[in-house]
Amino acid sequence: MNTMNRILQSIQGLPPFPDVARKVLSILNNPEYQVSEVVRVIEFDPSITAGVLRMANSPFFGLSRQVGSVRQAVSLLGQRSLRQVIMASGALNYFRTDSVGYGVKGQDLWRHSVACAIMSQILERRLRLNLKVDQDAFTVGLLHDIGKLVLSTFVQEELERILFLVEERGYSFIEAEREIFGVDHAELGAQVTRKWKFPVEIVQAIRYHHAPQHAETGDELTPVIYLANIACLLLGQGGSGIDGLNYRGYSDVMHRFRLRIRDLEAGLIVLEEEIRKSEELLQAG
């Protein structure tokens, strides 16, 4: 079996996205959802329950009082925040192991993913985008680097060749991945989330999170995630892996949203502020 097939095969090794999270999200798609129904489903999964209890209390969600039960969390959090808490609780388990090939601890990749989720929301607000519920930028932020978990072992095996391409030949890290493996972490992330039956818009945004020029016309989610990721790299919230800041800047994305560098700087100020409010989300627990 060649390396690319071995890599694609190893996607199977990733546990499926928690069923409970999927069920809750589908209940929440109906705006008239019953609190008791959501609570019953969440409490079926102890790890999602623990995540909800911890994260719901993050100042990020701005609840005025402390939440002590799943019922309280479900009744107090709005539909949008509840989706985010559920997604974060479901995604968190994948970041318990380190991505050794990228030289990044699970905890740090999780912090990067949450920071990217937060930044994508800041941009969504600032740019006054009206993304549909199932195009949730927060979810894409959380999962955009999930392909790194699959590729990490292979990166470790080929690190020397990758670094040669990056340091000596001017490749970006992801271009080097593609050159050596025939596939990169963004494509793998897309394959993983497609397998988990996430909406196609989310899968596409993960696939092109380093290549926004390939996004379809009208797709606003992809460029937002791209910019959010770049902002996190600049602010040192990129996970501090061996790939560092070796990713390409595409100024077309900035032009498309009529953003100047000062707008991005202003975005970083808000990001720093929100990150400080989000310790309960950022901690892998």
Next chain:
Amino acid sequence: MKIVVGIADMRVSKDPTDTLVTFSLGSCIGLSVYDPVAHVGGLLHFMLPEKSLDPEKAVQKPFMFCDTGVPLLFKSCYALGAQKSRMIVKAAGGAQILDDNGYFNIGKRNHMMLRKLLWKNNVLISAEAVGGNVNRTMYLDIRDGRSWIKLSGKDMVEL
């Protein structure tokens, strides 16, 4: 004791058992200053070049910006007995993504602002590790004033 300097933050010390550290500098800049006679040092982690971007924020969090953070770093060291003429100044960070058009060049803007500000105040940078596409962690050892840089996957090197 290891004292962590967060983003948009600054710490000073004259306790020889202290090491100041700031993690994961991207386009931000870490600036260390040290007076080898008074054995006083400080470390600043600023994010952005100018307070004009958000003057209100600059009042709440002066260490976020180069033009408000750097003067405060020096003043805080003077308060512990340091003198300007003896200060050893080192900088790290200001990294960039791969960007031919320079559109995302916050790191470079930070570095230019820092140089301009220090030059206007007759302060020389004695060593720096600035630019490139890497994350840096910066340490300042208060015992001997040595600054160290750590990159992901590499050994620690003295600056």
